[in-house]
Amino acid sequence: MAPEWNWESGEGLLRIDDPADWDAAYERGESCLGTAVIGLAFNCTLAEASPRIVRAMRLPDRAQQGFAFTAAGVAARLNGALTPELYAALRAEGPGCMSIAVNAIDDTLDYVPFRDLPLWLKWWKVVSKVLDKLETWRLESSYAVSDAWKALRRRR
Numbered sequence: 001m002a003p004e005w006n007w008e009s010g011e012g013l014l015r016i017d018d019p020a021d022w023d024a025a026y027e028r029g030e031s032c033l034g035t036a037v038i039g040l041a042f043n044c045t046l047a048e049a050s051p052r053i054v055r056a057m058r059l060p061d062r063a064q065q066g067f068a069f070t071a072a073g074v075a076a077r078l079n080g081a082l083t084p085e086l087y088a089a090l091r092a093e094g095p096g097c098m099s100i101a102v103n104a105i106d107d108t109l110d111y112v113p114f115r116d117l118p119l120w121l122k123w124w125k126v127v128s129k130v131l132d133k134l135e136t137w138r139l140e141s142s143y144a145v146s147d148a149w150k151a152l153r154r155r156r
Contacts, residue, residue: 017043034067073107
C-alpha cells in the first residue's frame with residue numbers, strides 16, 4: 001500500500017521515494033512539489049530524481065523553486081556528480097550572488113570533483129576563488145589601516 005503524502009502541508013514529503021508519486025502530484029498541480037523533490041534527491045538515484053528536480057526548478061512558486069535548487073545541492077552532495085540537465089538548469093539560473101542557484105552551485109563546487117565539472121563551472125570556480133582572495137586582501141588592508149589609525153590617534 002502506497003503511503004499517503006500530505007501535499008498541502010508538506011509533512012512527510014522528505015521521505016518520498018517513488019518518482020511516480022511525485023509525477024502524479026505534479027500532474028494534479030500539488031503545492032509542495034519542491035519539498036518532495038528534496039525527498040527524491042535523498043531517496044532515489046540521480047537518474048530518477050534529476051528530471052523531476054529540473055521540472056521543479058520551473059515551478060511558478062518561487063519558494064518551491066528554491067527547494068528544487070536545494071535538491072540539486074543535495075544530489076551533488078550525495079552523488080558527487082550531477083546530470084547534464086541539472087548542470088544546464090544551474091547555468092541558466094546563473095552563479096552570481098543574487099541567484100537562487102547560488103547554494104546549489106556552491107554545493108556542486110564543493111562535492112563534485114573539479115575534473116568532472118563542465119567547463120563553465122570550472123571557470124566559475126576559478127573566478128570565485130580569485131574574487132574571494134581579492135576580498136580577503138581588501139579586508140586585511142582595511143583592518144591594517146584601521147589599526148594603524150587607532151594606534152596613531154592613541155599616540156597624540
